[in-house]
Amino acid sequence: MQSNLIYAELLKKVKNYSDNELKNISLKYLYLKFNLSSSDLLINKTVPWNKKTQEEFKIDIKKLTNKIPVQHITGSEFFYDRVFHVSDKTLIPRPETEELVDVIIKSEKSNHKKNILDIGTGSGCIAVTLSNHLTSNVIGLDISKAAIDVANKNNTLTSNKVSFITSKIENYIPEEPFDIIVSNPPYIPKSDEDKVDKNVLIHEPHRALFVGSDPIYFYKIILEFSKKHLKKNGSIYFEVNQNYVEPIKNLLKETNFEVLKDFYGNKRFVIIKGLNK
Numbered sequence: 001m002q003s004n005l006i007y008a009e010l011l012k013k014v015k016n017y018s019d020n021e022l023k024n025i026s027l028k029y030l031y032l033k034f035n036l037s038s039s040d041l042l043i044n045k046t047v048p049w050n051k052k053t054q055e056e057f058k059i060d061i062k063k064l065t066n067k068i069p070v071q072h073i074t075g076s077e078f079f080y081d082r083v084f085h086v087s088d089k090t091l092i093p094r095p096e097t098e099e100l101v102d103v104i105i106k107s108e109k110s111n112h113k114k115n116i117l118d119i120g121t122g123s124g125c126i127a128v129t130l131s132n133h134l135t136s137n138v139i140g141l142d143i144s145k146a147a148i149d150v151a152n153k154n155n156t157l158t159s160n161k162v163s164f165i166t167s168k169i170e171n172y173i174p175e176e177p178f179d180i181i182v183s184n185p186p187y188i189p190k191s192d193e194d195k196v197d198k199n200v201l202i203h204e205p206h207r208a209l210f211v212g213s214d215p216i217y218f219y220k221i222i223l224e225f226s227k228k229h230l231k232k233n234g235s236i237y238f239e240v241n242q243n244y245v246e247p248i249k250n251l252l253k254e255t256n257f258e259v260l261k262d263f264y265g266n267k268r269f270v271i272i273k274g275l276n277k
Contacts, residue, residue, distance in 0.1 A: 001049035005034050006057070012066045014263075015264045025070055027061070032074035032083070062151060079125040083131075084225045085153040089146035090123040091208045096262045099124055099271050101238050103260065105133045107271075108235070115231075119169050119222055123197065124162065125150030126182060128237035134178075137193060140164045141172055145205065169225055170216075176260050177231045178223055184239035185218035215244040216251060223251065226275055236272040245270075 017025060030036040034047050047053075063073050071077040071092045074198040077084055079093040080101055086092055089113060108114060112159055115135045118127040121140030131138040142148050151164045165172070188210050196209070211217050219238060226234075226236055242249055245259060245267045255272050262268035 001047050002028065002044050003034070003041050003047055003172065004044045006036075006047060007028065007041060009057075010064075010179045013061050016065055016067060023062065028070045029064065031077050031078070032070060033060070042063070067199055069199065069257060072203060077123075082129070082157055083124055084125050084128070084157075085150055086123050087146070087150050088203060089144060089205055090150050091204055092124045093123060094124070096264075096268055097126065097239060098236060099262055100182070100184065101129050103269060103271070104130060104180065104237050108134055111135060112220055113138075115176055116180040116182065117141065117174070117183065117229075119183035119225075120185045120208070121151055121164065121250045122147050122184075124154045124164060127151070127162045127164070128157050130180075130182070131162050131216050138162045139174070141167055141169060143168050144205070147205075147208075158243060169221055173226075174229050177229050177234070179231050179234050180237065181222065181226055181230055181234070182237040183218070183222055185222065187215055187218070187241040187244065189215045189241075200241070215241055216247050219248055219251060221277070232276050233274050234276065236270075236275060238270040238272075239268060240270050241266075242266040242268060 007026055010029065011022060014022060027038065036045060060073050069092060070088050072088055075085060075087065076121060077086050077093050080098050085094065100237060112135065114134060115129055116136050116138045118138065118140045121142045123139050127138045127140035128178050140151055145166045147164045148164050155162050156166060184210055186207065190210055190212060193210065230236065248270060252272060256274050257269050257270055257272045259268040260271065
């Protein structure tokens with residue numbers, strides 16, 4: 001079937017979105033489902049089509065109308081430079097996290113092999129991307145066995161070079177210290193649940209989003225872990241909640257740290273250098 005016909009069908013039959021939202025969602029769906037780019041639409045590329053594809057397409061239209069995320073319908077999302085497996089057991093990777101990964105890659109590029117730990121790895125997109133772009137040994141840690149199963153699917157993108165482990169950070173004792181520790185931990189306190197987009201609340205794992213009453217709980221835990229298991233002059237990279245940057249800065253007042261803004265202008269990343277001098 002011609003790609004323009006598929007696109008037109010989406011615009012016609014998917015409901016419950018504004019015109020702009022619908023266009024963006026339809027383009028995302030075409031890319032993730034059929035690997036169709038905007039250029040492919042311009043040349044009206046033909047997509048192999050059969051009865052099974054047609055039936056799946058009808059079901060997908062219903063799911064899109066019911067506001068199920070495109071990524072959960074296709075089981076995939078683009079992150080940094082590759083398409084990753086995702087599921088409703090993992091967070092959908094965000095552009096801000098791509099920014100964090102880009103900062104790490106640019107800051108840590110060297111011929112020296114580095115030991116890297118990704119805490120709360122989820123789909124493994126951070127761990128896999130760092131493994132592909134840095135000379136490194138990478139470990140991804142997550143409390144969720146279902147998330148680790150997804151991460152291991154994505155590990156094929158590294159020829160299975162990343163070691164994914166199911167464990168709480170509080171229980172994990174590594175064999176060697178790390179040069180780099182990175183984490184995008186749960187950082188939304190339960191009291192802020194009403195501020196979170198309804199679609200995110202319905203479709204994404206709460207364990208990966210929410211922390212109890214202390215929004216910086218995991219940063220405290222990871223810093224204590226790092227004091228024992230980060231090499232001298234090693235680096236920590238955090239993604240943080242812009243609303244709770246000040247408590248994190250207070251936590252780090254005895255350390256050498258930097259706060260960076262994301263492309264929306266929000267204080268989103270904290271980099272700590274030389275915690276263990």
